[in-house]
Amino acid sequence: MTIDLEVDDTRQEADPDALLVVDNLNVSFPTDDGVVQAVRGVSYTVRNGEAMGIVGESGSGKSVSSLAVMGLLPKNARISGSVRFRGRELIGLNEREMSQLRGEKIAMIFQDPLTSLNPVYTVGYQIAEALHAHHEMSKKAALDRSAELLGIVGIPYPEQRISNYPHELSGGMRQRVVIAIAMANDPDVIIADEPTTALDVTVQAQVLEALETARAETGAALIIITHDLGVIAGHSDRIAVMYAGKLVETGSTEEVFYRPRMPYTLGLLGSLPRLDQQERQRLTPIKGAPPSLLNLPPGCPFTPRCPLAEDICDAEEPELLMAEGTGHSAACHFRNRMADVEAAEVFGDDAAEVVS
């Protein structure tokens, strides 16, 4: 399957700012029931210092695609396509070469800080460990730097905190320790996978603030992966919407939020209750559920849930193409018809909400 046009590809290669180029990435897992196609032909480019958001619901492949970039997928995963970091191909690198890049050039923040931190070492030791992995420095210097990093991510009294164990810290503090580890080696890209999902909103606000500080401090590009459209709205320059393992809409954050051209994106926005709207509008849910990624039928994977679907949608999977009159791309046969369409018009009021 081809996703980006050739024209697009050459542009990516020519882009001097291109930091991370993911090109036609496919990931599948063989299972007893068949092959699960978790990521299907994903292509995107992250430029220096840019914040890119990947948004999608559970099972859309957003985490798997970033684990593939980091080379962290289990052995049974079949990966094809290309991931280039500053022109260097990452797919196929051996473990030793990959671990030189991890942390040093590309850092990752996971959802659950309790599982990403080691319970038997102090947080200071763990930050120092990240520093020692890529730099020659004395223990004392590494610990001093650890305290400094904890201070940067907004932890009070960092000199005392470095001798705490992870269980002595609250969830929000732990996630800030993880952010401190991620920024320890001044990486070029930070990949944050649902960094605030397990946290309360007031703590989420603190952690997002710490993440922004880390970005400002290191000048790193950010790939933020989340299901929360609010988080992504405030923390990304460009976003990619994923559905059934594929990018279905990409563009600047404003374009995608204000002028969505893929019915799925429109439906997602229409199904959100809004804190900033006074009059209560009825929500417009998307009927049905995401498809199983096992033996996907041909055609657009959104067809069974899409009120606009016609015969062509069952026959042919739409490519991610520029939508007329916008500056962004959508994977929908009818992307040009979607101008100025409201979610309520498309998804209407629940006509027989029976789900099969």
Next chain:
Amino acid sequence: MTVNVTEKETPPPPAAKGEPVLSVRGLSKHFPVRSAGLIRRKIGDVHAVCDVSFDIYDRETLAIVGESGCGKTTTGRLVLNLIDASAGEVVWQGRDLTKLRNRAMRPLRRDMQIVFQDPYASLDPRMTVNELVAEPLRIHGLYRGENSGKQAVKDLLAQVGLNPEHGARYAHEFSGGQRQRIGIARALALKPRLLVLDEPVSALDVSIQAGVINLLEDLQQEYGLSYMFISHDLSVIRHIADRVVVMYLGKVVERAEADELFRRPSHPYTQALMSAIPLPDPVKERERKRILLTGDVPSPVNPPSGCRFRTRCQKFANDLDNTQREWCVNVEPPLEAKFTGHDAACHFAAARTDILEVGADHRAVPGELASWPTGRPTDAQAATPMACEPDGAQREPTRLTDDYVVDAEGELVLESDLEKPAG
């Protein structure tokens, strides 16, 4: 266990339409904390819920909002008498449920049902959907004859938007949203008047969540249900609630009609909570200024004296002087009317209309209220015991001189100690 609920009763919530279906007054729940080892002596209490009062009216949705550990789920269980209250009463049709034994409670359970958060854990994996939905009917002797019973189950499944033909399937064959619909069908089976919805949509993806919210709204219309909607998500609450109770560390900090609460939140915690929620709108979201709280929720075993929120309160740290702070440290702020039908538990409550607006300066405090206390609290005021404080607690008033400042963790420390705080 004895709990010393203070003499000054919390004023009853302002009357809305007609008689409330359910009234909760001064509800408290303390869980004992026991020592490790053989004897397991009681060494303290978790103040899970403390002096909570609210009313739920007919066909109305009352939302309880707060973060993890604020006691909202415990309140829900107390209302259904699933756990015993330490103090206070839950009045349902003129009867105090907290005094009822299990046997007397059972017939009332028909009228009050609960929907749990996790649709994966709350359904028996070994029962088919038909059996799951029929179970409450059988327990209450309403599954009369195979034919009418089966028909009742089919009707229920259709009502919640499931295909009745799938009744022979097991729960694991359904998606999260569909499972939550099964949970709702079970709750509806006995034609209740009140549903306690404990985070019913939190585990669901947004596109699925919207369908369940719409279903709940339709069912309320159709059957005249009252909802007690427990959630941490203010966006969902703004959408569904008629009235809102905001909880922090076991206490009600603000209580008002939904429109009123969102129009002018008055407690600093409510304001921080609203400002922390990201809006799915890139322009608004980037221009917003957030009220960032410091620190974390304190332990409910040993809550801060006076106002429980003061250790994280931005107003306490930045806007008040030490004379005013003495009130926060010593005197528990009563939940009292700040506007008509709008109660807040803060000595220095002030409405903020700029929280959900774009580009407004969040530090601006429009209109302080006349009810702000002046001067320092007297010794007598400062020695008034807090609600839910264990017996025999002697408290000395804390007096703050000008040398005291609030440190990075929200603690009051002497300015001279700020450089080298005790480890």
